[in-house]
Amino acid sequence: DAGVIQSPRHEVTEMGQEVTLRCKPISGHNSLFWYRQTMMRGLELLIYFNNNVPIDDSGMPEDRFSAKMPNASFSTLKIQPSEPRDSAVYFCASSAGQEYNEQFFGPGTRLTVL
Amino acid sequence: GENVEQHPSTLSVQEGDSAVIKCTYSDSASNYFPWYKQELGKGPQLIIDIRSNVGEKKDQRIAVTLNKTAKHFSLHITETQPEDSAVYFCAASIDQAGTALIFGKGTTLSVSS
16 A cells, blocks of 8 residues: 555645645545644644544634545645645544554645745 | 643663653543654654553563553653654544544654764
8 A cells, every 4th residue: 555645745835825735545544634743833633534524623723724535535634715824744644443543644745835 | 632741852862872751641531642753754653552551561672651640651762773863752542442642742862873
């Protein structure tokens, strides 16, 4: 398996623009997680899905952020409108969803909002 | 909600020495405590984990201890090697199945030869 796939790997955009980050989890995994990593705040859980259903989105910073998982093999994290403080590395991770299972992280998307 | 504190934020050791990273958590309901290692430019990767019904677990040069009463858990790396240099994160589960995690802020470990 290719592991968790994220695209794009790097994104540079201007304040106010819409940004869409994409994730393909490992085949057969039924839990998917979105994280944001910054120097100041570390690795923050934004939202996670079980069987394509959002379970906990309490980590989503504000209404400008939204996430979807239309099927078991694809998820998006959208920021609209983007702001400079959204600059961070965004990771997607997936797990088999059974108890105490390892989360497998993608390579991340480095987002820079100018 | 759960809060995980991790110390130290940076740690420098000589090759062959031991390294210890400590974490505390706030929610007594947490029952799963994994440790992840992140190398430069990559996503974190699980290196060892422990469940709340176990006090200690060892895997070659890596060991983790858990004190549920004090809500402390620690990572111990013995005989450190330069390839151990990375950022290490502790985490605690926020659901009963151990599916979702809250991470500490990380420890940057540097091993010099």
